[in-house]
Amino acid sequence: MNPHIEFSEDQRDCLQEVCNIAMGQAGNSLARLFERFVTLSVPAIGFVSAENVETELQELMGSLMVSAVRQAFFSTHGKEGLHGEAIVVFSDTNFEKLVQLADYHEGPSNAAIEQELLLDISNVLSGACLNGIAEQLEEQLGFSAPSLIGTNIPLAGILDHEQLTWEQAMSIKIGYRLEEIEFQCDMLLLLPKIAVEHLKNTLDFLLEDD
C-alpha cells in the first residue's frame, strides 16, 4: 500500500497562489479568444482516489452530462518533473453561440466545427494555465494534441474506472465562466503521485526562497 499523499498547509497555500496566477493568465487568453470578460473563481486543490473516483468527480464538478477534452503534459525533466493530464470539462455551454463568437469559420455551425472549438478552447486553457504554473516553478512543458473524450456524455464517462492504475491522484480544479453567454468549463489538472512528490519539493524550494 502506498501511503496517501500529504500536503502541508504552506505547500497548499503556495500551490494555490501559483495556480491563481496561472489561472489569471489562462483567463486572459480565453478573454482574448472570445473578447469577453471571463469570471474566475478560486482554484480548488484536492485529491481523488481511484476507488471513489466517480462520486468524487460528481462532488467536484456537479453536473451530470458534459463534454470533455483530454490533453497530456510532460516536463523536460521527464518523470521527475511536472507531468499529468489536463481534462477540460464543459457543462451548460451553448456551443453554437461560442462558434459564432470564435469567428473563424465560414458557413453554419456543425458538430465537427463545435468539436474543433472545444479542442481549441481546451488547448488554449491548458496551454496558458500549465505554462503559467511551469514558469513559476521554473520548468518547461510539452503537450500532446488535445483529444476529445466525448460530447454530451455522463460525467462518470470521463475517467474509466476500470483502467485506473493509481490509487490516489492530485486534482486541481479551475473554473472559467464567460460573462453574458452560456459557457461553463472547468479545467481539471490530474497529477500522478510521482509528479506530486516532485511538486512538493519544488514548492518547498519556493517557500524557502522567500
Next chain:
Amino acid sequence: MDLITDINWKEHVVDRMDTGVFLVDRTIKVLFWNRFMVMHTGQPAESVEGRNLFELFPDFPRRWFERKVEGVFVLKNQAFSSWEQRPYLFKFAHNRPVTGGVESMYQDVSLMPVLDIAGKAIAVCVSIRDVTDAAIYATRMKETMETLEQEKNEQRILIKKLEEAQSQLLQSEKMAAIGQLAAGVAHEINNPIGFIKSNMTSLQKYTASLVQLLEAYIKIEDQLDQNSSEMQTIANTKDQIDFEYLVEDIGDLMTESMDGVNRVSKIVKDLKDFSHVDQGDWKYEDLHRCIDSTLNVAWNELKYKAEIKKQYGEVPQVFCMGSQLNQVFLNLLVNAAHAIENRGIITITTAQKGEKVLITVADTGSGMNQEQLRRVFEPFFTTKPVGKGTGLGMSLSYGIIDKHEGKIEVESQEGEGTTFNIWLPIEGPATRDALPA
C-alpha cells in the same frame, strides 16, 4: 568539429522529413516550405517562399487559419487540428493510388510558435502529418461499433417483443382458464335457474288463481253483517296489508321476476356458447347466434360507444369453430368501439355469396391511414396507447380466419371509419376431412 554542428539542419533534416513543415509570419507570408510540401502541392519552395499563402491556395480555410495563427502569436501557445474534426488543411492526394478507399490525405496539424531570443513570437511553424491509414482504420472501427450498437438495439427491441409475446400468452392462458371457469359456473347456475324458472311459472299461475278466489269471496262480503266482529277483522286486515295495492302489485312483481330470470338464463346460455368447453370443435353453427352471443358478452364495452345496427341476411349454417369465430367477432367489435371517439354506429351485415358467407363489421370511428392499414394484421402492431393493446388481436383473428380457409379484408378512410369483411366457406375448409376430430 562536432558532428551535430556540421549538420545542415534545414536542408538535411527539416527539408527531408516525412512531415509537412512550413513557416509563416503574422501576415501569413510563407517563410519556409519543406520538401514534403513541395511534393504534395507541386509548388517549388522558390515560388512559394515570400508569397502569401492564400494567394497561392485560394481554397485554403482562410479565416480559420488566420485566427489560429493569430492565436499562436498572441498567446505564444501551440495549437492543433485533428483529422477527426477537420480532415485536411491542404487537399493533398492520398498515398493510396493503388489500394484507394479515400478521397484525400487525412491530416493532423500542429502550429507552433517560433520565438526569438527575447521570447517574442516571430513566426508560426506548421507541421502536417499524414494520418490517412490510422484515420481509415478508426473510421472503419467507428462504423463497426455503430453497426454493433445498432444490432444490439435491434436485439433489445426483439427481446422486448418476445417478453410481450410471452406475457400475452400468459394472458391468453389466463383468459382460457377464466373461460373454463365461467363455463363451469354457467353450468352450475343453469340448473337452479332452470327450476327457479319453472317454479316461477307455477307461482305466477297459483297467485293468479288465489287472487281469483279472493275476488269471489269479496263479492259475498255485502251479504255479511257489516257490524259483526268478523267483518271488522276483515276490514282491519285489508287496511293493514293495503289489500288493493297488494293485489295490483303482485302480478307486476311476478312478471318482473320472470323477466329477470329469463335474462339471467340468457346470459348463462351466451356465456356457455361463447366459452364453449368444446373449443376447437368443427361443426355447423348459426353465425347469427355466434354474433349475438358475442354482442351480449361485449355489451359493456359497446353500450356507451355505439349503436349496433344488425342487417342480417338469409345465411345457412356454416361449418366452423364457433368459439374461435366468437374471438374474431369480439376483436372486431371491441376494436370498432375503441376507434369511435364519442358515439357512433357499428353496422353488422351478413349475406350469402355463392359458396361463401360474407360478414361485414363497419364502424364510424377514426379510421386508419395507409401505413396503419398496411400493418393492421402484423403481430404487435397497435394504434392504441402503450399498455392498452397488445397488438396481437388482429393477427390472431387473421390466423383464425386463415385456418377456416376464409379471407379477412379491411377498408378504411381516415376520419370516416373502418370496415372489415370476413369471407367464410359455408362447407368449411376444403381439407376438412383432414381436420383433427
Next chain:
Amino acid sequence: MAMSVLICDDSNMARKQMKKSLPDEWDVEVSFANDGAEAMEVIRSGGVDLMFLDLTMPVMDGFEVLEMIKKEGHKTLVLVVSADIQPQAVERVKKMHALEFVQKPVDKEKVTNVLRQYGLL
C-alpha cells in the same frame, strides 16, 4: 505619523510576498486580512490609508470590497494586486475607483514604481 497599510489576500504566501515587496525604508504600519469580509472590518474600525487588494478570494471578492468601500464612503486608497490580468478586469476595477492595478506575481520594483507614480513614496 506612519501610514497604515492593509494587505488583503486569501493566500498566506501572497500576503508575505506582498509585504516583502514593500520598499525597504517605507515607514508604514502593516496589517493583514484573509478575505474581503475581514478587510471591511479592519477598514470600518478606521484608519486604513492604503490597501493592497486581491481580486479572486472566497467569502467576499475584491470587486465586492471595492463596491462596499465606495458605498460606505471610506477614504482608503486601493491598489488592486491580482492574477486576473484581463484588460476588462483592469478597466473594471479602475472604474470602481481603484488607484492602480498591479499584476501578480509582485516584486519590489513593480510596487515601488507604482507607489512613486502616485506620490505615495
